[in-house]
Amino acid sequence: MSRHWCVVPAAGRGRRFGGEVPKQYLRLGEKPLLLHTLERLAAHPRIAGLMLVVAADDAGWAQGLVEVLGKPLLRTCGGAERADSVLAGLRALPDSVGPVDCVLVHDAARPCVRPQDISRLLDLAVPAGGGLLAAPLRDTLKRADAQSRSVATEPRESRWRALTPQVFPRAALQAALADASAAGIAITDEAMAMERAGFAPLLVEGAEDNIKVTTPADLLLAEFLLAKMER
Numbered sequence: 220m221s222r223h224w225c226v227v228p229a230a231g232r233g234r235r236f237g238g239e240v241p242k243q244y245l246r247l248g249e250k251p252l253l254l255h256t257l258e259r260l261a262a263h264p265r266i267a268g269l270m271l272v273v274a275a276d277d278a279g280w281a282q283g284l285v286e287v288l289g290k291p292l293l294r295t296c297g298g299a300e301r302a303d304s305v306l307a308g309l310r311a312l313p314d315s316v317g318p319v320d321c322v323l324v325h326d327a328a329r330p331c332v333r334p335q336d337i338s339r340l341l342d343l344a345v346p347a348g349g350g351l352l353a354a355p356l357r358d359t360l361k362r363a364d365a366q367s368r369s370v371a372t373e374p375r376e377s378r379w380r381a382l383t384p385q386v387f388p389r390a391a392l393q394a395a396l397a398d399a400s401a402a403g404i405a406i407t408d409e410a411m412a413m414e415r416a417g418f419a420p421l422l423v424e425g426a427e428d429n430i431k432v433t434t435p436a437d438l439l440l441a442e443f444l445l446a447k448m449e450r
């Protein structure tokens with residue numbers, strides 16, 4: 220049963236959330252959102268270690284977490300965009316993580332990820348050369364003009380919402396992200412970089428409650444979902 224390191228991008232500023240404190244440090248119940256995410260990842264038997272990527276000016280966050288998590292926890296500094304932070308995390312992984320070893324990447328802002336989804340992703344995507352958790356689009360999709368008037372309805376068949384974790388071989392993902400960065404391409408998830416590099420990531424359906432906390436409403440929903448899960 221293969222075990223994998225997980226890069227956790229947590230260097231964002233939470234601009235869409237608003238407020239002074241980056242959302243990953245806001246309390247969700249009795250502990251910070253980020254700690255919920257780290258604990259869920261660390262509890263998974265197939266996660267070997269965590270590479271936490273934080274903003275350069277984070278005041279020593281994550282101190283004292285190692286004993287709490289019971290798994291190796293390394294920390295490095297992120298960059299201006301999420302893709303920069305993921306690339307920094309990949310580069311900072313231990314040398315024991317070889318070039319063809321698959322590495323997970325999971326948003327710190329997704330505290331509700333289900334262990335069974337992580338297991339399914341690893342079981343299905345690692346043998347397939349990499350992939351991602353995703354959820355089929357359930358709503359009608361509109362394309363709007365500059366005046367926010369609907370000009371077309373996009374087909375929703377074969378349209379998915381990308382989630383995380385996403386999992387890819389370390390060297391291939393590092394190269395794909397570095398190439399995209401050098402070309403000035405804005406990369407929003409690891410699969411996009413891999414598609415650009417000619418790969419076809421496997422979509423593995425995941426739970427729709429694996430939400431990304433982006434706005435205050437998401438934080439309330441995440442608190443409700445975690446309370447239900449942790450009962």
Ligand SMILES: Nc1ccn([C@@H]2O[C@H](COP(=O)(O)OP(=O)(O)OP(=O)(O)O)[C@@H](O)[C@H]2O)c(=O)n1
Nearest residue numbers: 228229230231232233234235299300304327328
């Ligand atoms: N330069 C960045 C930007 C984002 N992230 C992380 O990537 C995840 C998903 O990003 P997002 O939800 O967009 O977080 P923010 O960038 O903080 O949000 P916003 O775009 O509203 O500022 C989060 O865990 C965030 O901390 C990161 O590590 N480095």
Ligand SMILES: C[C@](O)(CO)[C@H](O)COP(=O)(O)O
Nearest residue numbers: 301326381382383407408431
């Ligand atoms: C990686 C991701 O969570 C997949 O949906 C998403 O692309 C992150 O986007 P964000 O704007 O950085 O939150």
